Amino acid sequence: MSPYALAETGGGLPGTTAGRHRLAQQPAQPIMNGESCMGIVGDGLERAVRQAFTRPIPKSAGAQMRYLVKQLKGTRAVADALGVSQRTVERYVKDQIRRPRADLAQRLEDAVRERWQPRVRERARRQAATSTGLVVDVRARFGFTAAPGTTDDARMRHLTIALPPSHAARLFDAQDVGAGEQQLRAIAAEGLGEMYFRDGGRRAHGLEVEFTDVEQFEIDL
Numbered sequence: 001m002s003p004y005a006l007a008e009t010g011g012g013l014p015g016t017t018a019g020r021h022r023l024a025q026q027p028a029q030p031i032m033n034g035e036s037c038m039g040i041v042g043d044g045l046e047r048a049v050r051q052a053f054t055r056p057i058p059k060s061a062g063a064q065m066r067y068l069v070k071q072l073k074g075t076r077a078v079a080d081a082l083g084v085s086q087r088t089v090e091r092y093v094k095d096q097i098r099r100p101r102a103d104l105a106q107r108l109e110d111a112v113r114e115r116w117q118p119r120v121r122e123r124a125r126r127q128a129a130t131s132t133g134l135v136v137d138v139r140a141r142f143g144f145t146a147a148p149g150t151t152d153d154a155r156m157r158h159l160t161i162a163l164p165p166s167h168a169a170r171l172f173d174a175q176d177v178g179a180g181e182q183q184l185r186a187i188a189a190e191g192l193g194e195m196y197f198r199d200g201g202r203r204a205h206g207l208e209v210e211f212t213d214v215e216q217f218e219i220d221l
Helices: 017-025 040-050 061-072 075-082 086-093 102-115 118-132 165-176 181-197
Strands: 005-009 134-146 149-152 157-163 208-220
Touching: 040 102, 040 118, 040 165, 040 181, 040 208, 061 075, 061 086, 061 102, 075 086, 075 102, 118 165, 134 165, 134 181, 157 181, 165 181, 181 208
Parallel strands: none
Antiparallel strands: 005 157, 134 149, 134 157, 134 208
16 A cells, blocks of 8 residues: 555445456446535645644734735725725725625635735645645545446545645646636546555556545645
């Protein structure tokens, strides 16, 4: 077993006689269109990077808005980013409005977190992509493609797998160029296929892996 493969709950590997036999006995699951778990990999990457923050984000709406105005260099850009009027942004900046409605409060907080401590964020991403890699904890069903054909595994697997820096770099690079959730899921599945199902090239040669259903996707740096 590769040192990067930490644990699995669910048992049974494809690419072996026993594994293929079990897969053949399982009813196939249709590949999901991604709508029910849209953003799950991208959100996992974002949460992982936030673990590196050394200071909390501003608490008040006014302080958050002022931070965004500084980062985006103007109230118009902030208004466009949040989907509100420029006048609304200006009133928050001056503390003339203090309590945003719930949906705006969430958008405001998310926008600040996405831009908080950019140097810390970049350092954490660079370290994962060049030296430490990522640890992925996932509950998912998988589809497998090998020489005999394609099959889906109906079981929900719980895997905790350490992905090496090269796979971390692929995920972050894809995110940087605006890759969608399906692309990020495909890259993550390739990493799990390489490090767990193919054991770093030690078995199941030629086996391709994809997600067919994802319940949980957490990442630690």
